[in-house]
Amino acid sequence: MLRARRLFRALRSCSSAPCPRPRPSARLSVRDALGSLGTSGERVKVQGWIRSVRSQKEVLFLHVNDGSSLESLQVVADSSCDSRELAFGSSVEVQGQLVKSPSKRQNVELKAEEIKVIGSCDSQEFPIKYKERHPLEYLRQYPHLRCRTNILGSILRVRSEATAAIHSFFKPSSKINLPEKNFFDVPAFLTVSGQLHLEVMSGAFTQVFTFGPTFRAENSQSRRHLAEFYMVEAEISFIESLQDLMQVMEELFKATTMMVLSNCPEDVELCHKFIAPGHKDRLEHMLKNNFLIISYTEAIEILKKASQNFTFTPEWGADLQTEHEKYLVKHCGNIPVFVINYPLALKPFYMRDNEDGPQHTVAAVDLLVPGIGELFGGSLREERHHVLEQRLARSGLTEAYQWYLDLRRFGSVPHGGFGMGFERYLQCILGIDNIKDVVPFPRFTHSCLL
Template identity: 90%
Template sequence: MTVRGLENFFKLKAFTQVFTFGPTFRAENSQSRRHLAEFYMVEAEISFLESLQDLMQVMESLFKTTAMTVLSNCPKDVELCHKFLAPGQKDRLEHMLKNNFLIISYTEAVEILKQASQNFTFTPEWGADLHTEHEKYLVKHCGDIPVFVINYPLVLKPFYMRDNEDGPQHTVAAVDLLVPGVGELFGGSLREERYHLLEQQLARLGLTEAYQWYLDLRRFGSVPHGGFGMGFERYLQCILGIDNIKDVIPFPRFTHSCLL
């Protein structure tokens, strides 16, 4: 959860649905076609949210409604990109918009990857992160339809994601939306509002002192809630078919190139 995401939580005290849209900064030294050091992100937080299904409905609606609005208001610009930069993207985008997004669990995703005939640079294993090559394969395997991957291992996700309390597997109610050509576009989860479980998780990670203020926010109770973030430049990559994220932002800032 970013600083802006935390601001959203505070706003939930007064409003049930809040969002922000603005610059976000990435600390990792990521050198790829889908990472920037500074990018824009839509972050949303929703109160009284008790299921991933409800959260995924909001995510799918946001993607489709926004895409249809762009197609309606900027048809010539989109057509220019599809004609000269991404032939075939128009059909792929229409295919995404007219179909319901698919849902698979992280466990199912790993099994699909293990059975793939393709050789991956990173061997897929339960308990390991999904890499870009895995994400893109999963989307192709699902017929080039965006796919939600849910219920990730607890050890892979931040402390604030809601514990599924599902025994040995120990997963959290997290969800990533994978889209054609890009991989992960949305990332979200239900948030852990149960004080004792949040306290246990912070203690396990040795973060209790650093995040005492976060615990205090929930000491006297909270409501079920969840939220997500969507990278705006990756969204543009997806609907326009642009291969490199640096080509969808006017002044790209990436590692070792962050000039004002």
């Protein structure tokens, strides 16, 4: 381990003036350190991981990062210090003084007085190599280490900022205290949606949302499916048209994205530059245009007239496949497009019947976005007791959903809601091709590494 006293004596001997006894250091994140020039004589402590080491004749340069910023903090130390353990990937604690940097590459640097190696790293064995731009496919093999790279760090900071932006958009209430022990006297399952619970809450609060993990047991290895993913779901009372619901969906997408772009510009730029060149322009195109609206029937007509050969033949009454969704967005000028009014037979019992004769559609909506396909899915809910009762009876679900019928008996109101796949949203704004690269620990069929 590097001997801090030895380094401190070496640095002190380089100064012609006597060095006073150091005052206690204020701990700063790298992000905060980069944004401050400090005050005269102020000492700070920074903890993080070494991103690079460069030794010159009289001085040693380290770049240290703690994940709070894309940019690393330059640390300047005396070259006489023992640098054998100061290797790429090692964790360190550095105390010293923040000073204005003479280099144009950074505003400030940390003049080290004391360096401690907390955990050494064998850079030869470390699978992530300094100055190598590893493909995302390679990094996916190391879910326990890949978050230390610049690109995954940027993606996860954007993920964090987008989470905060979504909470800000919905203005959540205070935290709910969960019990320390979770056990039930009835069977319990991993949720695929919080929608029905939100409908309960929408009977007392006019606007509610939830944001948490959901699960699917789909046998899919596609680039847009996970077995565990996060979903944003919202339910709004006293809403009577899909237009009103779509307005909230579009505002959520745009407001969240604008906040991410404002608060994480460097991280987003890194993804756009190295992972998805040209995606910045595509994203700006989405943000500056109003989203389009077509009906399911119009969508099928567009697909039937397409010169493209589809694996799944488009037919009225059949569900839209990913290839269909991507074509529709491209056909609409790569602007997100709402597809509304799907056949009743394709949708769950709770979607509101449009009562439109032979076609028999429901007030459902999907938002399709470039490169991804479906991002949002929602509908108006069937609030009429007699209609819902008939639908449940035909499906043999009346007994299991008696409580759901009760919601229609006691103060029911027109309402609607939607869900947005959070990882797909991150794919959309960053241009990430594979959904497994926007979540810290991807879990999918036949794979649960951590």
